[in-house]
């Protein structure tokens with residue numbers, strides 16, 4: 001009997017029968033990621049119902065030398081929430097800890113358990129006339145704990161920032177079972193090191209986040225959304241400046257998509273249509289929002305687009321009229337990730353470069369990839385207002401899946417070497433997980449890696465919190 005199997009009775013006693021999953025059929029969905037790209041094994045999934053139960057589970061696992069893999073909505077794209085293949089790790093799901101504890105309207109904060117689904121938190125904020133602005137394609141399943149642990153970004157970062165910018169306080173259970181009660185709702189707190197930021201983006205390698213205090217904003221009462229056809233990425237970068245100069249921080253989203261990305265959605269998603277009669281090389285989805293009901297945002301967009309046409313930055317444009325059209329435009333953008341999965345393996349590269357370098361980055365990397373794999377389909381899209389491209393690759397039409405997958409590492413090098421040559425980052429918003437762990441050794445400053453290892457050793461000396469994720473061996 002393995003140490004994990006011997007531990008099961010104690011885990012059952014800690015979380016109750018409803019909190020322990022051992023049935024093979026019920027375990028299945030916890031052991032594979034959303035894309036089916038990472039698979040693992042586990043003797044059990046524990047589903048604690050409270051912070052005290054999380055603490056007891058971590059104490060038991062520490063004493064037995066059993067590793068723990070925290071899991072929220074399991075929508076992560078880097079394999080961080082999936083256990084390894086040994087079958088000896090325990091998955092700790094936050095799925096039963098979904099309560100909204102408190103909404104403090106005057107303090108503009110909401111306090112929630114880590115397993116609360118992002119959309120539930122958005123809805124709770126909206127019900128109180130407030131906005132919780134993080135916005136992701138996966139918001140119907142992704143949890144607050146998971147979005148904090150990956151420092152998620154999404155489509156409203158331009159205005160509101162990433163999860164790191166949206167959190168004021170955390171409650172965390174450390175690997176030895178101690179609870180850090182850092183659930184403060186303070187906008188100013190200079191009492192030494194700001195420890196919460198260690199756990200944000202740590203992908204569950206330093207402890208289990210059990211609750212968070214998040215910032216709220218005034219509700220948005222008007223919105224204007226445009227779909228703009230562009231000659232290329234350089235026009236996109238100039239268009240951002242045109243719109244920002246007019247709209248200031250009412251510019252909430254600026255997403256860009258290559259024609260290839262949109263073609264995949266048109267081919268595979270239901271009920272979508274191309275807003276224009278002609279295909280164009282690139283597109284931008286531009287969104288302005290305001291707290292005033294009649295802020296004249298459509299007029300601001302029209303002025304910006306007028307200037308864009310005069311300067312040959314835009315080839316065509318439509319401003320959405322009504323919420324159905326807004327949703328239809330966003331469906332073209334949000335459908336890309338799923339549509340690409342229908343075209344065989346999707347080799348994902350979630351990179352950032354300075355916004356000003358986006359055009360040269362795309363040109364140089366496209367060229368290098370076409371030389372390596374003639375006919376390769378580059379599915380480049382994303383949050384260009386943040387300098388963040390999802391520079392994903394699909395195989396040439398009619399070629400073999402496995403042969404393409406076999407070249408994943410070589411093609412990743414092409415993309416990441418190019419990213420590094422623009423002083424960019426090999427992970428903009430999805431994290432490292434297992435997908436990019438070994439690449440960190442090559443692309444991260446050795447001193448930064450050394451400091452990260454020091455933090456890990458301090459908080460998790462036994463190496464039992466999500467081992468094998470984020471930090472390369474060595």
Ligand code: FAD
Nearest residue numbers: 072073074075076080137143145146147149153154204209
């Ligand atoms: P999981 O996938 O369960 O876990 C992710 C990582 O966090 C793992 O390492 C896990 O161990 C750790 N973790 C989870 N919960 C905790 C906790 N309570 N304490 C400590 N560690 C924990 N991401 C973006 O940034 N921007 C996007 O626009 C975006 N769009 C997406 C669209 C789609 C269709 C999909 C499938 C994913 C998208 N993602 C995006 C990625 C993903 O949704 C995010 O990474 C999300 O933050 C993960 O949340 P989760 O609850 O599913 O976490």
Ligand code: 2HG
Nearest residue numbers: 137334337348382390392
């Ligand atoms: C998005 O912006 C997500 O749509 C997912 O971050 C990106 O699937 C991807 O590569």
Ligand code: ZN
Nearest residue numbers: 154382390429
């Ligand atoms: Zn994204």
